[in-house]
Amino acid sequence: MRLAVLKERAAFETRVAATAETVKKLVALGLTVAVESGAGVLSAVSDAEYQAAGAEIAPDPAAALAGAGIVFAVQAPEPAELALVPAGALLVCIAGAFGNPELVPTLARAGIDCVAMEMLPRITRAQAMDVLSSQANLAGYRAVVESATAFERGFPMMMTAAGTVPPARVFVIGAGVAGLQAIATARRLGAIVSATDVRPAAKDEIKSLGASFVGVEDEETAAQRGAYAKEMSEAFRQKQAALMATTVAKNDIVICTALVMGRKAPVIVTAPMVESMKAGSVVIDLAADAGGNCALTQPGASIVTPNGVRVLGWRNWPGRIPVAASSLYARNLLTFLTTFWDKDAKAPKLPEADDIIKGTLLTRGGAVVHPQFLPPQAA
Template sequence: MKIAVLREQADGEKRVSATPETVRKLISLGADVAVEAGSGFAASFADQGYAEAGAQVADRAATLAGAGIVLGVQGPDPASLAGAAPGAWVVASLNPFGARDRVEGYAAAGLEALAMDLMPRITRAQSMDILSSQSNLSGYKAVLDAAAEYGRAFPMMMTAAGTVSAARVFVMGVGVAGLQAIATARRLGAQVSATDVRSATREQIQSLGAKPIFVDSVAGIEGEGTGGYAGETSPEYQAAQAELVSGHIAKQDIVITTALIPGRPAPRLITDGQVATMRPGSVIVDLAVEQGGNVEGAVAGEVVERHGVRIVGHRNVPSRLAADASALYARNLFNFLSAFWDKEQGRPVLDAEIGDAIRLTQGGKIVNPRLL
């Protein structure tokens, strides 16, 4: 089985889908690995490192020639995969709900597209979960981005010239990214609070030393989704939450929003009117900006100012920590392939539980039930 590692072609994408470490491990399974020249440069992995790990380093055509598995970070253009073996796997973050045309392209090319971003959140798949590994870094980087824009210190400082108050940080959405944002802001000395529609996160917030901000006036209405994600809430709950959040946001120096619902636009958490209640110099970081944004006025790829508040909307935040993001992502992919590797067949063989969840195309057709 030949595994091809491609250089990313998307604008601003610095990550790579394999590292010299994971190349060695893939070869130890019995695979041949080919790496497109320059694939790891932006993530601080040199071609020499891949060669020393045992990979063939070549141009794109030679890398793809006869490959049965193609690894990527973002989904490659189907037209760029000429030369791969018939029925080859394309294993990457494929954004199936936002890139339908590309999925159709994989089907037309006879490729089997496997969306790592649809990996079910079950115990045995935790080590394969690219969303968790990348979101963890996003939460960390969001706090650093906020600190860079804030222009004031995070921790309380007592000096001979007077006291500097601790920054007040509010995290909205307590998934993997939100929890890491809380932990990072706390390590920097901020006074941290957080909220989520899922009541189960209250203890997680408290365990990190932050103050939970929850709607208690609307009993029995929670946004408990499936697979660890938030779900939809009732209009009654949304109204109560908006009232609670409005009063709290006005007192905050920094707000970090992380709320996403799979397959749908990001929920609106902060209105322009709420932004206007924050004091000038405050900062909002919207980690959901690429999926529509949690914050009214946020612009993907830009830092904008509204009512004296800076709204940060960086794209592809994990790529801004390319070396660590690549190392974690590459391990996710190795863990996935190795978990299903059949030594007799010399290739991975998926079971139904995970295979049916992540397989988008097969036999020239779109087969994932969520896309039909």
């Protein structure tokens, strides 16, 4: 069976879905691996390294996809490339179907079976293939590194003969994987860190990393369960906004990581809050791809407000550390494939009753199969 690895063409995308390390293991499964030329350049993997690992280098998408039974990609291929995927092939990628309503019906019409890796259930046996966690971890780290670069006063307390430089005060909004890594990294750099999250379980995690917890605690937060926050009521948002207003004003750096699965990111940091911050302060918005947690975020850009606050709203934060991000993502995909690999048939076997398959399979055999994307009459 042929497995194709495509060069990513989406704006701001620097990652690749396979590395030389994972290509060797894919070939060992009995696969013929075709990598589109230049696919790994931005992740520091050359065509020569892929060849040395056993891959065939294809000059263009058509050559890579010809006869492919499996396609690995980071994001869902662009329409021109998607049209070249053979019917019956298995596409494994971060589909982003909630933000692209035409994608799932298009995949079904084309007869492409698609696994959306971002929809993996949060269960123990799926941890090693959890692309959201692996990428969010790197995003949280990168957020702090970039905030340290943008902040012009220094992170740790520094005592010199000329005087003392106070430590930076960092406030992290959202204590999921990205937020917790941001807390840990900022603490390692010597900042005074506080954080907030609507999930009660996050409070202990925040404190365990040496940060102080800031948050509204009521019946609504007590009802929050699971890895992702659920959308909150208007009354809660008003209480949260009042607390955020006083907290944001006290901090030098605000790192926003709050996401709601399948929805636009909630706006938590308003324009007046940014206006209350000192000149030279920094807002890092990891939710920029979903619209942003900060009202002033311009997705894909860095801006400086009239009062001198820098707001960084880069898209694809994991892609800003592409070598590590590609390495982890490629291992996630390899783990998924090997978990469902039939050694005798030398092909993937995706049992419909398996919780991972039920959670991630969008289309199969020319039909939409995921309950969240079924047309109204079939739901």
